[in-house]
Amino acid sequence: MEINAQKRGSGLVASLVGELDQHNAEKARIMLDTMLRDITIRDLTLDLSGVTFMDSAGLGVVLGRYKTIHMRGGRVIVTGVSAAVDRIFRMSGIYTLVERR
């Protein structure tokens, strides 16, 4: 799992590359939380166009980061959502919390 991040003002764009399964979810969580230690970050965009596989463990990663960002009064946006990832997102009702672009 690789995450490339770019900060633009108070927003962070994090591009995830790889398979977001249980194994990589743990790595992604640590990497994202390290980036989110910067409290000037309010909004988080997760670019998932490089995610070739995702299961419910990946869902947990997005929901967990949502909690952090929501507490700061920010928003979480997901982009590059593939059909397979979208199906899991829709099942979980996550789009009531996180915006898809």
Place this chain on the structure above:
Amino acid sequence: MQNNIELYFSALTQNETFARAVIAAFAAQMNPSIEELSDLRTAVSEAVTNAIIHGYERDGSRCVKMRCTIDGDLLTVAVRDDGCGIPDVELARKPFYTSKPELERSGMGFAVMEAFMDRVTVESALGKGTTVTMEKRICHAER
């Protein structure tokens, strides 16, 4: 005639990629669609994660068993652990139920397996372990 494979692997999360690759490679002879393959890989991933995280509580010295069967156009995958077992299977299968909310689990694993496969059965005994058996008919149109 039935075609069977059986796979035993250490209960380590790095073996999930391997388990997904195995189901995809084995199912390839059924000429599945890309979407069917994706469904199989996701369902297997959920069952294997559960065996490792819940069944064995991350004890990597334990062994996860995966048995796959092709019978005509029906593919069956059984993922088994000899771990802690599920106290209430009906509750465990409910969407959003998780016994580990502190680990950022969403409780969607069984719901995903059910949505992506045609049939999911769970056999579990406390202290003995759990077997999740999933069936999917592979009916890729352009054969």
